[in-house]
Structures are given as structure tokens and as C-alpha cells.
Amino acid sequence: MKTLGTLGERETIRLIERIIQSDASIGPGDDCAAIDLGDKYLLITTDMMATKSHVPKGMGPYDVGWSIIAVNLSDIAAMGGRPIGLVTAIGITRGHPIDFIEQMADGMNDCARRFGTSIVGGDTKEHDDLVLCGTAFGEVPKDGLLLRKGARAGDLIAVSGQLGRAGAGFHSMKKGLGLKEAEDSLRRPWPRIREGIALSQSGFVTSCMDISDGLSASIFEMSKNSGMTYEVDYEKVPKAKEVEMAFHDLERQKDxxxxxxxxxxxxxxxxxxxxxxxxxxxxxxxxxFTVIGKVTSGEENILIDMGKREKLENLGYEHFRTRQ
Ligand SMILES: [Mg+2]
Structure with missing residues (x-):
């Protein structure tokens, strides 16, 4: 019998998308859905976290609460939107201490307030594991909507901030390296709300998404959506300083x-x-904001590393599949 393990997360989503009939202007497949409200779009996104696959040891209840809000707001940012509210659903065991849920709610509330919005409702159920589901709502003027598609050959590819910091934080927690800043950025993701709005208003951004599952996975998604190929210059990719503190090996740093x-x-x-x-x-x-490459109309996505051209493989994180 074929299982979801053979399909992987992305194919599983595509399977569902083939069945669902969406009426939205932008349906499943982008960072948010967009519903036409006349002069603007309502943005809606939802994201889950479960203890088993999403919560590294070292993350406390406050961090978990902060994160479920932050990852949802990040999808609103990716569409250029301004958040207008969130709802959260919590599945939790009866054995969890009361102060666990207090701290978790604190984290949720602080994150929502920090980014100018609030939690407006939710649901709780008893469950055999901690499972959190956040749903964020946002709004964006019609001409400011940023999508994964839209790039044309010759466009430049850019990223905000630096990459690899959360990954370095993960390894630091695992191996006790004490890279505090990196560990903090893993525990408390920072949605680029302000930056997303600025990019949306700039008028020169042709496509956008957030990097939740890794740069290679995001490049793959954008390439698929735009029908273009992407050429990334590895040396230009802004790397967090903690990356080389987490690993000496260059290949592992690159990964x-x-x-x-x-x-x-x-x-x-x-x-x-x-x-x-x-x-x-x-x-x-x-x-x-750093330019890291350009959009092309070639055969495949390319990574240029010290002048050498190689295929940029999509090796980002995917659920239902095992990470090596
Ligand atoms: Mg996203």
C-alpha cells in the first residue's frame, strides 16, 4: 500500500489541491490565500506545530506560543500584508501543568502584540500530544499583493536578513555549543512584517515568499510557480556568523x-x-536586503559556488520524509 511517506509533504498537498475547489482569487499553493474584498485582499494562512516534529528540546512553552504566531505572521509578510488578527487551536494532554499553558498563551499574546495585531479567538481540545494550530488574517491593497509567481528572466533574486542562524541554533542546542543568539532566533522566529509591507509598497518586487523550509526549497517553489529558473551565487548569500561556529566543515555549512x-x-x-x-x-x-542571483529561462536551477556551476537541488525540510 502506498503511504504518505512515499509521497512526501509537497505531493500530499498537491493531491489535496486536485480535489479541493477553491473560490479564492489566490487559492492553495501560495503563502496565504487571498480573498477579493473589492478594494483590497483578505489574506488567510494557517500553520501547525506538533511536539514530535516541530519543537526542539530547549524550547519552552513561551517559545512554542511565540513561534506558532510568528510562523503564521511570516506568511502574511510574504504576501506583503498587514496582520489584522489570529485565531489559535490547541490540542493538549490533561497531564500538562497549568503554568505550561499560561506561559504558552503569554508567548502567543506577546508575539501578536509585538507585530501590531492580536489573538481574537480559538479552540482547545484534549489530545495525546501538544498540537498547535494558528490561523492568521491580513490585508493588502490590491496592487500590493506579492505572490510566489511573477518573476521574469533578468529579475534579480534577493533575501532579507541572513541565513543559517536558526539552523546553527538547532545544532547549538543539540550539541551544547552555547550559541545564544542563534538559539534565540530558533526559539523566537521573527516575522518580517515591516519589511514585507515595505517591499509590497515599493512597486518593484515581482515575487516573494518566506523561507520556512530552507533556501533551496523556496527557490524550487518560486521556480515552479513562475515557470522560470533561478541562478544563485552561493558566495553572495548572506550567512549568519554562527554558521561557521556550528560547523567547521564547509559542506555542512553549505547544507x-x-x-x-x-x-x-x-x-x-x-x-x-x-x-x-x-x-x-x-x-x-x-x-x-541582499541580491544573491538572477532569474533566468534555463533548464534548471543553478548554484554557482566559487565559479563552479552545479544544479541547485531541492533538499529543504519536508514532512513525512526523514531528514538525514
Ligand atoms: Mg510560507
């Missing part, structure tokens, strides 16, 4: 930067002539 995920930075494309305005916008936002 961390390209494939680990959980950084929740924005990956986007801009028109070729807009590199200077992008630098200006980065200054205004107080967040680095």
Missing part, C-alpha cells in the same frame, strides 16, 4: 545555509534596474 530552514527571511525578486532603490529601502527598514 545549513541552503537547506535547513526556520530562518523565516523573505526571498523575493526585483526588476533588474531596481538594485539601488532596494539598497535604499533596506536602510529605511533597518534590515539588510
Amino acid at each position: 545549513l545555509v541552503l537547506n535547513f530552514g526556520d530562518d523565516f527571511e523573505l526571498l523575493f525578486t526585483i526588476k533588474r534596474e531596481e538594485e539601488e532603490p532596494l539598497a535604499k529601502l533596506a536602510k529605511e527598514c533597518g534590515c539588510p
Whole structure:
């Protein structure tokens, strides 16, 4: 019998998408769904966390609460939206201490408030594991909607912030390396709400998504959506300083930067002539935006590493499949 393990997460989602009939302007397949409200779009996204697959040891209840809100807000940011509210559903065992749920609710509330929104409702059920589901709502003016598709050959590829920090944090927690900043960024993801809105308003961003499952997986998704190929220059990819503290081995560093995920930075494309305005916008936002390559109409996605061209494989995190 074929199981979900043979399909993997992405194919499982596609299977569901083939069955579902969506009426939304943007249905399943982007960071958020978008529903036409006349002069603007309502954005809706939902994301789950379960103790088994999502909560590294070292993450406390406050962090778990913060994270479920942050990952949902990150999808609103990816569409250029402003968050307007969230609901959360909590499955939890009867054996959990009361202060666990208090701290978790604190984390949820603090994250929502920090990014200018609030939790407006939810549901709780008894469950045999901790399972959290967040649903975020946002709004975006019609001409500001950012999608995974839309890039054209010649556009430049850019990312916000630095990559590999959350991955370095994961290894630091696992091996007790004490890379505090990196561990914090894994525990408390930071949705790029302000940056997403600025990119949306700039008028020169041609596509965008957030990097939840790793750069290679996000490049793969954008490439699939736009029908274009992407050429990434590895040396230009901004790497968190903790990456080389987590691993001496260059190949392992590369794996961390390209494939680990959980950084929740924005990956986007801009028109070729807009590199200077992008630098200006980065200054205004107080967040680095770095050009890391270009969109092409080639055969496959390419990674250039020290002048050598290789195929950029999609090795990002995928559920139902085992991470080596
Ligand atoms: Mg996303």
C-alpha cells in the first residue's frame, strides 16, 4: 500500500489541491490565500506545530506560543500584508501543568502584540500530544499583493536578513555549543512584517515568499510557480556568523545555509534596474536586503559556488520524509 511517506509533504498537498475547489482569487499553493474584498485582499494562512516534529528540546512553552504566531505572521509578510488578527487551536494532554499553558498563551499574546495585531479567538481540545494550530488574517491593497509567481528572466533574486542562524541554533542546542543568539532566533522566529509591507509598497518586487523550509526549497517553489529558473551565487548569500561556529566543515555549512530552514527571511525578486532603490529601502527598514542571483529561462536551477556551476537541488525540510 502506498503511504504518505512515499509521497512526501509537497505531493500530499498537491493531491489535496486536485480535489479541493477553491473560490479564492489566490487559492492553495501560495503563502496565504487571498480573498477579493473589492478594494483590497483578505489574506488567510494557517500553520501547525506538533511536539514530535516541530519543537526542539530547549524550547519552552513561551517559545512554542511565540513561534506558532510568528510562523503564521511570516506568511502574511510574504504576501506583503498587514496582520489584522489570529485565531489559535490547541490540542493538549490533561497531564500538562497549568503554568505550561499560561506561559504558552503569554508567548502567543506577546508575539501578536509585538507585530501590531492580536489573538481574537480559538479552540482547545484534549489530545495525546501538544498540537498547535494558528490561523492568521491580513490585508493588502490590491496592487500590493506579492505572490510566489511573477518573476521574469533578468529579475534579480534577493533575501532579507541572513541565513543559517536558526539552523546553527538547532545544532547549538543539540550539541551544547552555547550559541545564544542563534538559539534565540530558533526559539523566537521573527516575522518580517515591516519589511514585507515595505517591499509590497515599493512597486518593484515581482515575487516573494518566506523561507520556512530552507533556501533551496523556496527557490524550487518560486521556480515552479513562475515557470522560470533561478541562478544563485552561493558566495553572495548572506550567512549568519554562527554558521561557521556550528560547523567547521564547509559542506555542512553549505547544507545549513541552503537547506535547513526556520530562518523565516523573505526571498523575493526585483526588476533588474531596481538594485539601488532596494539598497535604499533596506536602510529605511533597518534590515539588510541582499541580491544573491538572477532569474533566468534555463533548464534548471543553478548554484554557482566559487565559479563552479552545479544544479541547485531541492533538499529543504519536508514532512513525512526523514531528514538525514
Ligand atoms: Mg510560507
